[in-house]
Amino acid sequence: MTGGTIQQRLGQLLHGCLTEVITDLGAAVTTDVRVEALDGAGHEANGGRIAVVIGFGNDHIHGALTLMGDRRLFVRLLPHTPTIPTEAQDVVDWARELANLTVGRFKNRAHARGVDVALDCPRTLSVAQADSATTDQTLTPWDLEIEGMQLETRLTFEILGSVTLSGPDEYPTHEPACEGGDVLIF
């Protein structure tokens, strides 16, 4: 990962983590494709919109990832548990957990590149709050198309001081983080 500002490079890393998380859930993801925008009635037909945010950072980085999409999209991304019918699952909670899984994976990958961050707990936003979340530090939104549905993302990074994001092979002495699925019995 070379080139670009530190925000852009961190953003690319986090973008990759989000794509991986969704792919691991069995959904087909297309990036950089704009799905036809829906009006209010269109979103309502899909069960309304859900927006969540999760903050993360350290002394030098203050970041936040916002995810917004139709309820139908987050229903598609629910984990498959045979004994639990879809209508019994808390879709908004799962949207928060998706944000948590994404930034958790980002935390582990950033650690491998010399950057350590702490995570906040994910929160639900109103759509109006999510729409107004753009600041000077918001990167150009990168939306994902997931099987004909759009997942809107907003990523904000505030960099305070000097931050170095090493390349994947530049931190060989740093103990790597574990990855999703890993089991350690002490």
Next chain:
Amino acid sequence: MAQPMKQNVLVIDDSVTIRQQLTAILTLNGYGVIEASDGRLGLEAALAQADLALVLCDVNMPHMNGLEFLEQFRPKERTPPLPVVMLTTDGTPDAIARAKRAGAVAWIVKPFQPDRLIAAIRRILAPPA
């Protein structure tokens, strides 16, 4: 012939979806489940329940996180010791080391694979050879 006693697992996670998923998996594999939605409620449940076999605990939670739960509950000082397995997105060495120092017996990184989770629990709860 008497049925073997069901082993009870305390699941501590602020995500209701994760708690549902874990409850379904554990129940399917013959375990009883008690749920708590954060570390503080988990600590209350762990102190109140006399018949727990194991605790599955998230780290990133409101009110009291999983590492704080461990450090307050001190599982290895219990009589008998109660195994606590951390289940979290965090895979960083410092967090894992802190949990190990505080008495956790295992660390599983989300997203977990159900069969590996059950295999780990069975191994942890297996009687000593």
